[in-house]
Amino acid sequence: MTSQADDLRERLAPASVDEAAAMVRERAESGATFAFAGGGTELALGYEPERVDALLETTRLDRVVEYAPSDMVVSVEAGMTLAALQTTLAPQRQRLALDPALPERATIGGLLATNAFGPLRTRYGTLRDLIVGITIVRADGTLARGGGKVVKNVAGFDLPKLMVGSLGSLGLIVRATFRLHPMPERERWYEAGGLTAEGVRALCRSLIARRLEPAAVFARLEPGGSHYALAVLFEGFETGVDAQGASWLESANAAGAQIVDAGPEGVRIAAGAAHPRGPVRIRISVPPAAFVETHRDAVLPLGDCFEAECVAYPTTGTFLLGGFVRDGAGSRAVATIAAARAACEALGGSLVVADMDAALRGSVDPYGTLPQSFPIMRRLKERFDPGRRFNRGRFLGRL
């Protein structure tokens, strides 16, 4: 973060979308470069920006623009926190079906830019599946919109989805519109412990075989690093949830899992448990059927080097690790990450180091092998931000 601090000439905190656009526009001539911050929860993702003249904070853009409960659609400004949004929706028994880390701090714009997610992606997908409209400030300071405020719409290119995960490198997200989901009548978590990786995979297959429809599934690596506890959330109307729970317990029992709790409240797993934190954070994405191989070839070796929590979303093929380098393992860390990444890439997936400590930064690439389509991505950046003013050098391929 040193270079940022060295260059930084101003901090900007616009109070309106128009003011944000004006701030970018006014600095276009000088070619000033920008970084953006919402709640500041994911600022380490990607490469360190090459140069930051102005840091624009979105936290004052925190209004609900329009909320139509009967249409289950909401438009908000990008600086609003997820928690504040959920509070707005709760009286109507509606919600944005997204459960990422730190909802009290994370802003809508930041969540979109980093494509943040939580266990609910099992059923509801990620923000790309929830967003229906967007307004951005372009690098030339122009406001531009894509999508709209209805849930179904195929007019023009899908700018809203393109912005998801773009890390502020194509435009500053200032407003977004989402489709909402009803708050379930009943939610019930179940947890089964003592499962091997093979056991997790087998249970997930039985969920599918039994045609159960969990809203969330995640597996937490238990202390010791060889077994998982599998948490499953059923939600919906009471009768349906209870029937699903009973069916799931049956298959978990048959598989010899230790059922931790099946009381009426279920296991209310703290939101934090699904989001490992720490100075080093790793995000693995592989085909779900490669759960066992990924555990063996990436998670176990990384566990040797890092004192880390590991949470996997086995039905989507996602593994999240968070922790720090073990004492004395520093010299091996770089090679271990490289080997784990090679294993994931060989499975057709990827390994992203979302955050790392100073010792690793510089010797570990956050992303790994560039996709074959990267030249198209570069051309997108060139069209949207020819002067590379927005988050210069931070995104994949140092765009």
Place this chain on the structure above:
Amino acid sequence: MTVTTASPGIERELSDIVGAANCIVDPGELRTYECDGLTGTRVRPRVVVLPATTEETAAVVRVARRYGLPIVPRGAGTGLSGGALPVAGCIVIGLSRMKRILAIDLENQRMRVQPGVINLDVSRAIAADGYYYAPDPSSQSICSIGGNIAENSGGAHCLKYGFTVNHVVGATIVTAEGEIVELGSAGADPLGYDLMAVLVGSEGLVGIVTEAVVRILRTPEATRTFFATFPSTDEAGACVSGIVAAGIVPAAVEMMDRLAIEAIVKATGVDWPLDVGAALLIDVDGTAAEADHTATRAVEIAQLSGALEVRTPRDARERQLMWKGRKSAFAAVGRISPNYYVQDGVIPRSEIGPVLREIAAAGARAGLRVANVFHAGDGNLHPLVLFDARVEGEEHAAEQVAGEILKICVRHGGSITGEHGVGADKAAYMGEIFNEADLETMNFVRCAFDPAVAFNPGKVFPTPRLCGDRPGTYVAHETEIAGTAGRG
């Protein structure tokens, strides 16, 4: 120099790639390709090529580019917005021969298919294993996956399960340079920009899909269907809102108004009552317990909303008949009117009642009838404007009414298209919902993929747009350099 038929050089080069039988230049045969499902506008392409592989497609694109021909991709030609409508002097690349299912991966719930595979055949290939492909356009027995991707097609069951964009996770495309590029990844989170999100719904403007990886779902344990009739579309609309407000996300909610019901009954012989103002066909699905519960609740809500009658099918066959009625609606309307214009607009779901009344009034002012059969759950209207082309001026009046309908949708906060796409038909309406800056930004996307605007020129964007760094129409420029073709 002006050449009006394909010069032998192009023809020879193309047929060297795909074989003479798959390189069509005969004017009679070309007629088939003059339009898509929007049959009112026709343009004869210069040549139609039907490649069999990704490599052949790439080679064809390179030849077309060398000669400066605009390229129009085409699937099954069922599109309703003129997306596959040829442009003058173009080469149409038809993907209909590429219809193999390449791999079925039940473990990862994915399937790799060629673009010409018919939508329904994807589900058929895995039905015995208890899986299906969710997006189900009413045209699913005739439209192709490539066309579905280009249009981001929807269907009745997209209310709960999402649209094509939520179900296509990877693709092989041929770019405007004739390169073969893989988009998406085997993992759930590909690195970099979400190019799949750009590709799906891009209407043939950013690349030709030659392979697609689709997500397949487990067939739900139970589906409960019911059919309810109402005095008018107002009560039916209120019922839809009521169901949603109760926290139910039905798999499908389809509405038909009086005229649509009449047409369906005439065409299919279903025993639906004719003396009603509107009907809803509703599916709820999920686990058996959940589906039973939500069906019971939804029926209660229908009754509270003023339903005249609620019918539940006794068996799978009856259920199929109900859905057959719905899915044959467009064709059925052909029985009650010599011609009709299919409109596709979106409104907020809560506005269904008032908007349908405005639409009826617009039709009445022009002396035309409008039938409505549509995806009510997501507010996606399909007003069918009935006319008789033999009557002087009626076709024009119908087009006017269809245009007015779009403006009504926009006034109510909606969109000019929910699933049929902008294509050639609605390009002029893009300005109703997007301003100059919005369109310019979308053009950034196109230019990143196809700076020469070789793919499907004249579609989607209201006015011809170029890409900054190459002033002048690149396509025309290349043609002149090649010295083999001109614009006449």
